[in-house]
Amino acid sequence: MELDERKKKILESIIRDYVATAEPVGSRAIARKEEIHLSAATIRNEMSDLEQMGYLEQPHTSAGRIPSQMGLRYFVDCMMTQETLTEQEMTSLRNSLLQQINNWNDVVQEVVQFLSRMTNYVSFIILPALRFEQIRNIQLVPLQEGLALLVIVTDMGVVLHQKIPVASSITPEELQAIAQTFSRVLRGRGLNSLHRSQLEILKEQMLKEKRLLDSLLETIDHLMNNSREEKIMINGLMNIINEPEFKNLEQLRSILSLLEEQENLKRLVPDSMGSEVGIRIGKENKETDSQQFSLVFSGLRFSEQIGKIGLVGPIRMEYWKAAGTLDSVRAVLEDILDEMNR
Amino acid sequence: MELDERKKKILESIIRDYVATAEPVGSRAIARKEEIHLSAATIRNEMSDLEQMGYLEQPHTSAGRIPSQMGLRYFVDCMMTQETLTEQEMTSLRNSLLQQINNWNDVVQEVVQFLSRMTNYVSFIILPALRFEQIRNIQLVPLQEGLALLVIVTDMGVVLHQKIPVASSITPEELQAIAQTFSRVLRGRGLNSLHRSQLEILKEQMLKEKRLLDSLLETIDHLMNNSREEKIMINGLMNIINEPEFKNLEQLRSILSLLEEQENLKRLVPDSMGSEVGIRIGKENKETDSQQFSLVFSGLRFSEQIGKIGLVGPIRMEYWKAAGTLDSVRAVLEDILDEMNR
DNA sequence: TGTTAGCACTCAATAATCAAGAGTGCTAAC
DNA sequence: GTTAGCACTCTTGATTATTGAGTGCTAACA
Secondary structure, eight states: OOOOHHHHHHHHHHHHHHHHHOSOBOHHHHHHSTTOOOOHHHHHHHHHHHHHHTSEEOSSTTSOBEEOHHHHHHIIIIIOOOOOOOHHHHHHHHHHHHTTTTOHHHHHHHHHHHHHHHHSSEEEEEEOOOOOOSEEEEEEEEEETTEEEEEEEETTSOEEEEEEEOOTTOOHHHHHHHHHHHHHHHBTSOGGGOOHHHHHHHHHHTGGGHHHHHHHHHHHHHHHHHSOOOEEEEEOGGGGGGSGGGOSHHHHHHHHHHHHSHHHHHHHSOOSOOSSOEEEOGGGSSSGGGGGEEEEEEEEEETTEEEEEEEEEESSOOHHHHHHHHHHHHHHHHHHHHHHTO | OOOOHHHHHHHHHHHHHHHHHOSOBOHHHHHHSTTOOOOHHHHHHHHHHHHHHTSEEOSSTTSOBEEOHHHHHHIIIIIOOOOOOOHHHHHHHHHHHHTTTTOHHHHHHHHHHHHHHHHSSEEEEEEOOOOOOOEEEEEEEEEETTEEEEEEEETTSOEEEEEEEOOTTOOHHHHHHHHHHHHHHHBTSOSTTOOHHHHHHHHHHTGGGHHHHHHHHHHHHHHHHHSOOOEEEEEOGGGGGGSGGGOSHHHHHHHHHHHHSHHHHHHHSOOSOOSSOEEEOGGGSSSGGGGGEEEEEEEEEETTEEEEEEEEEESSOOHHHHHHHHHHHHHHHHHHHHHHTO
8 A cells, every 4th residue: 555755755754753752743743844845734634634544643632643564564674764873883883892892791881881871772682592512622720629610612612611529639730631532522522412332431541530520521412502592681770660551560560570571582582583673663563561562672693692682662753763773783782792702 | 757557558559559650649549459448538538648647749739649758768767667578589500600700891790780680770780899908919921023921910819911022032931930039029019119129130031131121110010000990880771761761751861871871970979888778769860950760779798899780770769679679679689799709 | 646734523631620538736524 | 614606728620711733624736
């Protein structure tokens, strides 16, 4: 269903006005705008048409019109151009991220902060479980009488560690020897591919410390399997308090507790998407709880991994700004993460 | 200023009633209670006295009374007994913490969750920067062409790591040798205590890799100095939405944004306290922003370190429960943390 | 045929008024 | 010292006007 130019212009005006004020917008408000030189009466006719077609709706008879979700969808699909960040803003962000390029956590933290600060919406990022199938190095560092630290470095450069008890009779040199044997046997593979013959080698090396073998194998296995959690960060939750649509405490609580729980967020965002920005407007979200807000999201690809990054805001959202900002930030972040994983 | 038994009883009744309902409580409501067998009129007289003395106040002429902050303070100081957790609850918590004793983060996370779930207030924990003055072991693990991972284990068993670039000509064996030399020279000390003569040893070892020396020293220094951040966790922020005193959006926003910022929290909690639970009621907090709520807190001592743990709630707080629960949880957590740090 | 001014009508939001109810303080009796 | 009784106060909630923004329709105009 195509709209003629004039209707488009009016629809856009209404949307921009409504997004800015959160109030139904009347014909006179539109007539006052410079870019439109029509009388209020004419606009009323057009608005009536647009309502008929489903792009606008009226909260009640004597109020102005607000864009329907279908109207917003039309706008987003057919009329909107994203407002990306300026070159300047992007390099500024990039520089500020480069400052803490050695700390993965800080980079991501800063990105979500940046996103929610720029847009005043709730920002989130979901990073995939880091993949590390293979062991690169194993160390056993004596800490004190009867206690050592097991340190594993994986092929992705991830460091796992855990304290484990050892017999107090064991010497640092023995520990080192054991770790070296483990390293040698396990390098380039995971525990699963450990063969009986290799186990024999380990056993032999550890004649004196039978119990330590079990404990080590168990700990290594545990670390390799349980450390690959997804990482989720949310920022700017408080931003939604300012949105007038959530002045209703009941709603506010429902949405805050929805977003507070990271599991919910994971369910909210569709997966399997490319780098284009996706938009879910209100009812387009699957679960009823999430149908009171909109979601702007994008895939995040870096060194063969896929994460998600996005924004949550009211249905009356500045989609052009949200989508543009998100896309710019995604690009910068992907670069940086690639850089970090070399 | 001592109160006679009857006044105390009435004051307590009013406080408990007010804390439960958030409504001013009238003389008849008190008269109805079983434990008090006095007529409403008598109670009115007593209440009038208590108001005169400053323990109660009246929102307006024909409303009931509410306890003043001075009244709450008196109650907390002179009348209240803490409601600690039951033995059962404590062992249940302890067991659940022991399950994840290998992950420091998870333990703390679970504790704040437990606290806010039990009390319905906002819980927080501030852990001190981990002290690690001394290096115990240094590793250089080759990751790929031109890139290695530097891993440092400190005396507290903390593991620091960072990727660093190396010449692609360098062999794994050389890397290991370099790391061993570093380990040997630096073991048991920090970078600060590195002497010129020791630097010479390192230089010699690294004839082939002059640039690596600088890069390594710099990275080690950086890691040792910048990794000792305080750790703050907050949980149950959403709990305060339910408190009727914060139904006013303006206040809600002010308090949420105060607590959202971890720096603010750090400033809020007084330091240098022992293990007894401290209580700050409303205006007793220093900064005006924080005078609209109460704070229940305690020091957290484990293996020679000092952290803080506490709860934030409305002035109309169940201090007896908050203080008791906090104290029990603190005790359990201290045990566990001691255990973890052996 | 498309545009616009004019006007009656609608309906939410705000203000104003009123009644009900909870609570107090005071007085007089027990 | 305690209590019943009563007049008085003040919030709360409901009800009713009032206001004003906005529409839809009609008729006139270009």
